[in-house]
Amino acid sequence: MEDKNKEKYDSSSIQVLEGLEAVRKRPGMYIGSTSERGLHHLVWEIVDNSIDEALAGYADDIEVEVGKNNTITVKDDGRGIPVEIHPKTGKSTVETIFTVLHAGGKFGGGGYKVSGGLHGVGASVVNALSEWLEVRVYKDGNVYYQKFVNGGHSVEPLKIIDTCAEDRTGTTVTFKPDSEIFTDTTVFNFETLKVRLRELAFLNRGLRIILTDHRHDDEKIEFLYNGGISEYVKMLNENKTPIQETIIDVNGKDKDIMLEVALQYNSTYNSCIYSFVNNITTPDGGTHEDGVRRALTRILNKYGTTSGMLKTNDESLTGDDVREGLTMIISIKHPNPQFEGQTKTKLGNSEVRSIADRIFSETFERFLMEHPEEARIIVDKAMTASRARVAAKKARELTRRKGDLDITNFYGKLSDCKSKDASISEIFLVEGDSAGGSAIKGRDSITQAILPLRGKILNVEKARLDRALSNEEIRTIITAFGTGIGEEFDLSKLRYHKIIIMTDADVDGSHIRVLLLTLFYRFFRPIVEAGHVYAAQPPLFVIKHGKTIKYVLNEQERDEYLASLSPNTRYDIARMKGLGEMDAEELNETTMDINKRILRQITVEDAVSADEIFSKLMGEEVEPRREFIEEHATYVENLDI
Numbered sequence: 285m286e287d288k289n290k291e292k293y294d295s296s297s298i299q300v301l302e303g304l305e306a307v308r309k310r311p312g313m314y315i316g317s318t319s320e321r322g323l324h325h326l327v328w329e330i331v332d333n334s335i336d337e338a339l340a341g342y343a344d345d346i347e348v349e350v351g352k353n354n355t356i357t358v359k360d361d362g363r364g365i366p367v368e369i370h371p372k373t374g375k376s377t378v379e380t381i382f383t384v385l386h387a388g389g390k391f392g393g394g395g396y397k398v399s400g401g402l403h404g405v406g407a408s409v410v411n412a413l414s415e416w417l418e419v420r421v422y423k424d425g426n427v428y429y430q431k432f433v434n435g436g437h438s439v440e441p442l443k444i445i446d447t448c449a450e451d452r453t454g455t456t457v458t459f460k461p462d463s464e465i466f467t468d469t470t471v472f473n474f475e476t477l478k479v480r481l482r483e484l485a486f487l488n489r490g491l492r493i494i495l496t497d498h499r500h501d502d503e504k505i506e507f508l509y510n511g512g513i514s515e516y517v518k519m520l521n522e523n524k525t526p527i528q529e530t531i532i533d534v535n536g537k538d539k540d541i542m543l544e545v546a547l548q549y550n551s552t553y554n555s556c557i558y559s560f561v562n563n564i565t566t567p568d569g570g571t572h573e574d575g576v577r578r579a580l581t582r583i584l585n586k587y588g589t590t591s592g593m594l595k596t597n598d599e600s601l602t603g604d605d606v607r608e609g610l611t612m613i614i615s616i617k618h619p620n621p622q623f624e625g626q627t628k629t630k631l632g633n634s635e636v637r638s639i640a641d642r643i644f645s646e647t648f649e650r651f652l653m654e655h656p657e658e659a660r661i662i663v664d665k666a667m668t669a670s671r672a673r674v675a676a677k678k679a680r681e682l683t684r685r686k687g688d689l690d691i692t693n694f695y696g697k698l699s700d701c702k703s704k705d706a707s708i709s710e711i712f713l714v715e716g717d718s719a720g721g722s723a724i725k726g727r728d729s730i731t732q733a734i735l736p737l738r739g740k741i742l743n744v745e746k747a748r749l750d751r752a753l754s755n756e757e758i759r760t761i762i763t764a765f766g767t768g769i770g771e772e773f774d775l776s777k778l779r780y781h782k783i784i785i786m787t788d789a790d791v792d793g794s795h796i797r798v799l800l801l802t803l804f805y806r807f808f809r810p811i812v813e814a815g816h817v818y819a820a821q822p823p824l825f826v827i828k829h830g831k832t833i834k835y836v837l838n839e840q841e842r843d844e845y846l847a848s849l850s851p852n853t854r855y856d857i858a859r860m861k862g863l864g865e866m867d868a869e870e871l872n873e874t875t876m877d878i879n880k881r882i883l884r885q886i887t888v889e890d891a892v893s894a895d896e897i898f899s900k901l902m903g904e905e906v907e908p909r910r911e912f913i914e915e916h917a918t919y920v921e922n923l924d925i
């Protein structure tokens with residue numbers, strides 16, 4: 285009897301090993317690659333089984349441990365893999381799962397399987413690619429045990445090796461990846477494990493996942509998020525400034541399909557949307573993401589219109605408009621997901637689109653109705669994005685159209701340089717007509733172009749960026765640069781490699797600088813990044829000393845210069861009132877002459893600060909704006925002193 289069983293066991297083992305040998309021959313087919321990524325894939329394959337048990341409602345805790353020797357142990361408190369003989373293989377279900385290819389799902393008890401793309405190939409693939417693997421199942425007061433070596437060869441059948449508490453259940457698997465397969469590395473990356481396990485905890489509200497690294501002082505991290513994906517959004521917005529208090533949380537179900545969405549707007553201009561299907565990330569989106577995006581745009585337009593914020597003449601908000609500053613997680617659980625595309629990372633099930641749309645729009649619309657203050661902030665943000673988009677389009681059209689009128693106007697304003705060599709050409713953006721006049725007289729006309737900006741027109745205190753873009757002066761700037769704007773932007777067409785902002789060192793000058801930097805940051809960022817933007821540094825004081833005239837940039841220089849003079853030879857110090865006060869010679873001498881002037885190169889950080897300041901300055905209320913300007917006057921001054 286015993287012998288006969290053993291024979292049967294051996295013959296079916298041979299077939300099984302042929303299957304596992306195929307995995308070892310072409311591991312890439314099963315786990316994508318044998319690089320570090322493939323190595324970690326083994327962990328996900330095993331963890332997915334425990335997650336499935338948790339999703340089915342039978343496990344609460346999952347532990348992942350990295351052993352000193354780069355082994356991995358995954359432990360759960362679920363029902364434990366069935367230990368009975370499986371009718372199809374004549375072996376225990378445990379052994380079947382670890383040795384028969386694609387056996388995973390078939391032995392499950394229904395529910396949502398983590399499967400799709402490369403995932404879900406199962407525990408047998410991990411076994412095939414391991415030097416050794418041990419499994420322990422705890423149930424009925426027994427500890428069942430089986431060990432496999434050299435790519436899935438069982439040492440002996442599943443057997444009871446110990447007793448345990450009657451009520452203890454669960455599965456524990458330990459494996460050591462085979463260094464003959466993973467030739468790049470067999471070292472696990474703690475950060476990689478941490479990020480994905482944390483993500484799994486976010487995606488599965490209430491699930492506790494503990495990660496321990498025995499290689500490094502037994503470092504231990506526990507992930508448990510009762511708030512689920514809304515805690516994920518909170519983390520993603522941690523280093524940003526949310527513009528609304530609430531993290532909007534949507535939860536709904538349609539037949540077997542469950543949808544969860546969490547979102548919150550922040551003050552940036554980017555959107556950060558992550559979507560998942562059965563815990564698997566779908567970087568190419570798909571029908572779940574389409575449905576939610578569509579609903580978001582539609583509902584915000586509807587709310588904008590009914591609340592009266594969007595006027596009949598206003599353009600509708602586009603998808604891009606409503607996604608500016610949006611952080612959003614979309615997670616669906618689907619019993620039968622169909623993945624599309626080259627990399628199988630896009631959800632294809634067409635019924636999901638309308639289900640996601642309906643569930644999301646119902647809750648989101650109710651949220652807006654019940655939180656009018658937050659609704660106003662969101663719609664307002666999207667409307668600002670919309671205006672900027674419309675203005676950018678207008679500006680694009682303007683720079684594209686070489687209409688006669690514009691050109692006449694253009695050359696009326698710009699005193700261009702004679703050189704056509706951009707690398708030696710400079711353009712000075714000069715505050716005020718009178719300083720502009722002096723600059724034109726004092727320049728080197730071969731290499732220096734002058735564009736006077738009229739302070740009054742440019743008074744940015746009230747000008748929002750979109751209105752600023754319809755401003756003549758700014759349109760002239762855009763035309764002068766020659767690069768185009770937005771999608772048509774081409775840095776190689778830049779006509780001047782130095783763009784020099786020349787404004788007074790006072791509050792008005794600061795305003796103009798802030799507006800210009802914001803404009804550059806939003807519409808010509810590569811110009812800033814490439815280091816083409818500079819601030820001129822006009823002197824703040826003039827000191828007359830006998831026949832000598834000395835210009836100094838700031839108080840410190842003034843004091844140092846004065847200290848260098850003998851006390852009885854000091855006389856006549858004057859504070860420069862502004863650029864307009866200097867004649868052509870003075871302006872050339874102090875601010876423009878390449879051999880004498882000091883320029884400050886504007887960095888992206890300067891432009892970012894300017895953008896932040898500008899955003900604050902955009903507010904409708906006059907008083908807070910004034911306060912802000914006064915409060916930050918020194919800072920704004922520091923921008924180029």
Ligand code: TTJ
Pocket residue numbers: 330331333334337358359360362363364365366381391392393407454455456457
């Ligand atoms: C399947 O349905 C019947 C009761 O047991 C269910 C089951 O297999 N649960 C289960 C499997 N819990 N945990 C696992 C599991 C855990 C690890 C770490 C590895 C594998 C391959 C399975």
